[in-house]
Amino acid sequence: MNKLSRLLLAPIKGSEEFAERFLFHHRLPVLLVFAALTLFLGWQAVQIRPDASFVKMIPTSHPYVENYLKNRDDLAGLGNSVRVAVAVREGDIFTAEFQQTLQKITDELFFIPGVDRAALTSIWTPNVRWTEVTEEGFVGGPVIPPDYDGSPESLEQIKLNILRSGQVGRLVANDFRSAIVQVPLFDKHPDTGEKLDYQVLSQQLETLIRDRYQSDNISIHITGFAKIVGDLIEGAAQVAVFFAIALLITLVLLYLYSRSITGTLVPLACSVIAVIWQLGLLKLLGYGLDPYSMLVPFLVFAIAVSHGVQIVNTIALESARGADRWLAARRAFRALYIPGLTALLSDGIGFVTLMVIEIRVIQDLAIAASLGIAVIILTNLFLLPVIMSLLGIGETATRRAREAEQKQHSGWQLLTWFATPSGARVAVVIALMMLLGGVYQGQKLQIGDLDSGAPELRPDSRYNLDNRFITQHYSTSSDIFVVMVSTDKDQCSSFSTLSLVDRFQYYLTNIAGVQSSVSLVDVSKRVTSGLNEGSLKWRTVSRNQLVINASLSYVPAGLMNPSCSLLPVIIFLDDHKAATLNNLTRQIASFAAEYGSDRIQFEMAAGNSGFEAATNEVIGTAQYQMLAWVYAVVGLLCLLTFRSLKTLVCIIAPLALTSILCQALMASFGIGVKVATLPVIALGVGIGVDYGIYIYSKLNTYLVQGMPLQEAYLNTLKTTGKSVAFTGLTLAIGVVLWVFSPIKFQADMGVLLTFMFLWNMLGALVLLPALACLLNCGAKATVTTPPEVKNVVK
Structure with a gap:
């Protein structure tokens, strides 16, 4: 194992030496290249558009969907469609005014691009007919007679035709107070050949139909996949507001933590650059942002902030020990390169495992998240230290770091109890009890939607109220x-x-x-x-x-x-x-x-x-495959990096506990495993592994110097542990605001991510040292720590 590990890590070690020399000896050219790329990718990012497709939302390789696609041309109106119900608030539909309104709405819908006009049905379309058997044989015709003139006699004839057509309860309400226009849709725009833009279609339904025809006596109710997506995109636009709030909260808390303007603005700027690069690269690769991947930029920002805080904290410590700004940044880069790269590779490859779920929208999310992780390596692991080597951390932050290192922290000392045998046993016993409780409650977790209507939206949303109207x-x-x-x-x-x-x-x-x-x-x-x-x-x-x-x-x-x-x-x-x-x-x-x-x-x-x-069956099978791949990839990278099964257990066990507790939380809150929520578990593991890798990497640095575990852990808490606690709390505060989102699945993700941020942090700070103590990791330090990293600690 050691030979294999050294063989696989040799390129990483070699890249560290090359990257350090190149970055810190060519700082101006590096900054110019990054600036040019940021401008170019920023220009691309502003052009990215929402992208949603009916086919992307369904598992096209599932037998159910294959059967549909094989016969889709013969299943008119049974695939992607919208239903528009036109209702009167008083009276019934048998008035000239209502029929004229229904006719106009039918005509408006007929001419909207993307509508399958041949399959559109309403009592005003000729394909909706009535039949009757008389003494002379069968007679019939369209529901709306050719000689309709709006007179009471014509209206009575329409009523009779509707009763004979069998459309009561289908196209006409049981109480005769509303009528439906069934609007089948193509997947592509008939003129341009491009994918149908559901945001535009939803806006057309609002402006051309609801806004124009809804009045004191007429109400419009619209349901269907395209309308759900349109409302999601409209609501997801508020993600930018939540992103801005999270950015502001992070800004304030990061300044209070670092007491450095550069130590606050530079990590945030690099994290925002990572988001810009991610969006720009997605646009270059031909991708857009569907409603389910609109949250990925925030996750990229969160992971970038997490790594940025570690680098800034290490620079402050090195500056407190007397290093100038250039040397402090270089030592920080050298100390965090391998653990940071290992953590980010674990994140990225972990997100790639979402590709095993054969649903395009989840696969696109996997690509978006993986691209975001890749650019964080460049913007936060490479660019941030270079900028800090020019600007420095500031005298106030340096003095504060020096005082913090010399001061005895009673809070941190309390946590070191978990690195003692008695504290470790207590922590592990509590963790096992929580594990059993989580497994028991997690058995109640269900696949798919647990609510009627569109569970992605609030129960009182306009769409769900419209859906309730049609159902009733x-x-x-x-x-x-x-x-x-x-x-x-x-x-x-x-x-x-x-x-x-x-x-x-x-x-x-x-x-x-x-x-x-x-x-x-x-x-x-x-x-x-x-x-x-x-x-x-x-x-x-x-x-x-x-x-x-x-x-x-x-x-x-x-x-x-x-x-x-x-x-x-x-x-x-x-x-x-x-x-x-x-x-x-x-x-x-x-x-x-x-x-x-x-x-x-x-x-x-x-x-x-x-x-x-079909989607439920795919998710039910793939959720465990995905988790197996995520943990296999993360475990393998940790094993290759630290070359110790004990270390692997210390890092992975807290993550596994958090995943199980997250499933129990979903079961308790009535959140099913579906397209919107399944990726959260993988994303949570990817973010949480960063905490464990950074904590153990710093802890092991002290252990190889011969420190007792409790002392080594205290030093770890005063440096890396402090950063992990700050990052977990800050990101949890930022993401908990999502509970106020009008989009229910975003609110659900806010609850789950808040939980995972906090529990991953607690697992790294409490359970990891407890496992290290019980597994006697301090007795044998098998990781070969580079001499320059030892010098950083000294």
């Missing part, structure tokens, strides 16, 4: 799950197919969470009954194929494909909660296994709830 006034909810029944060509209307689908729909009625379902079978049964004077005893699937063919002379769009080889069963659910979807998919899979065949196959799934079910 219509028989068909906005939570749709589609099962695709595939057959041979021209066999979707055969008796054997329809009878099996009829049996399947009856089977669905006994599944909890299912409101209703609709398919080609319902059309055939309704028309067959109509052909027989409306007798209910004929409302069934006829065994006579000629009767079936007659009943399917007109089929609404979306219930069969042109080749009659696909028959969608559209299932309306009470909600899209994880428990509902898990039970539904399990029951459908059981039915398909028992009754499906090579000739008739039941394939899941389309519809927003179908995609949600």
Whole structure:
């Protein structure tokens, strides 16, 4: 192991010597290059735009989604769509004024770029028809008659046509006080070929529809994936406000900590430069910022501040020991290069492990976070010491550091109790009790959404109020799950197919969470009954194929494909909660296994709830793979750096405890594991490992000099430990403000990140020395500390 470690660390050690000589002997050219790059990447960063795509949000390699993509052209309106409900506050929809408004809104929506115009449905579109059986045979036509003139007679005719169309509870509310326009969307702009801009689309829905037509007697309610994303992007714009507040808080606290203007402004400036570089590089690589990765710049800023504080603190200590500004910065660079690089590589590679989750939005987040870590190496590990070598830390900060080093800190001395056998046992016993509690509570953690509506938004948000309105006034909810029944060509209307689908729909009625379902079978049964004077005893699937063919002379769009080889069963659910979807998919899979065949196959799934079910399955499998990869990568790098299994346990155990407690916290707060929250666990591990590496690296520096563990830990607390405590508290204070965000998932992330910042800090300050004591790490120091690092301590 030692040979392998030395072999792998040799390039890092060589790069340290080269980087130190190059940076500190060519400071002006280095600064000019960094300034030029910052200007260029800053220009790129201001051009970055929100980027969201329906396909990016779903796991395209999952069998459910593959089945949908294979048949998407035949599933009009069952993929990405928006529903616009137009409601009257008083009266009903059968007035000339309302119908004129509904007609105008339908026309406005028809001409919005990105709308699948052929599949758009409303009672004002010709593809919504009524049928009736009379003594002379079938009669029918569009719901809005060609001779409609707004007269009371025409309005009465519309009411009759709606009742005969079967659209009550679907396109028309059960109480006749609102009507829906169903708006299917393409993934790309039809004119430019570029991805559909959901922010623009959401703004168009607001300005062209809600703002223009909502009045004292008309209310507009809009739901759908595109509207959720639009509202998220609108709310995420406030991330900049929270970022500015966090920056201001960090500025104040960092000055109170360092008492140095340069020691405050330079780390903050370098951290902001890291964010600018990250955004600029994302733009150059063709990426944008989707609502879920808009929080990554703050995390990059947080990690950069964490490393910047360590460097400034070390420079202050070196200045207090008599080094001039150039030598102090150089010694700080030399002392922190290997632990800092190890920590940042652990962060970056840990974030890359998010790529195992085959959902594009999470993979894009992984790329954004990894790019941010890469630039921190340049801006905070390289640039910051160079700037400080020119500006210095200041006399006030130097004097304060000298006084702090000589003064006995009662607070720090209390913490050293955990580095004694008795204190260590207490800490470990408490940690084990918390571990058991966390494991027990964590078993209640669920995959997927635990709330109805759009759980990414607040329950009282405009979107969720709109969704609640539609759910309360219509028989068909906005939570749709589609099962695709595939057959041979021209066999979707055969008796054997329809009878099996009829049996399947009856089977669905006994599944909890299912409101209703609709398919080609319902059309055939309704028309067959109509052909027989409306007798209910004929409302069934006829065994006579000629009767079936007659009943399917007109089929609404979306219930069969042109080749009659696909028959969608559209299932309306009470909600899209994880428990509902898990039970539904399990029951459908059981039915398909028992009754499906090579000739008739039941394939899941389309519809927003179908995609949600696929996403839940991917996340449920990938969350443990991701954690395994994160800890494997972080553990390997720590093992190669410190060459000690005991050290590995000391660094990794606090992180693992925090991860388990975080899952328990999510279960307690009703936060499910989903696209928005899954990356938090990996991000928390990446940030927390920095604390452990810096603490143990400094602790080991004293241990190899022969100091007892308790004394070595006291010296560590007075230097690196102080910086870790400050960073953890500062970042927690900055991120806790997210709980006030209008975006619920951002508020959830604020709670989780605050918890992880604090617990990772406490784990590094309390549990790490306790484990080092019990594992007797002070007796054998296996890390070879470079002589120059020893000189820094001396």
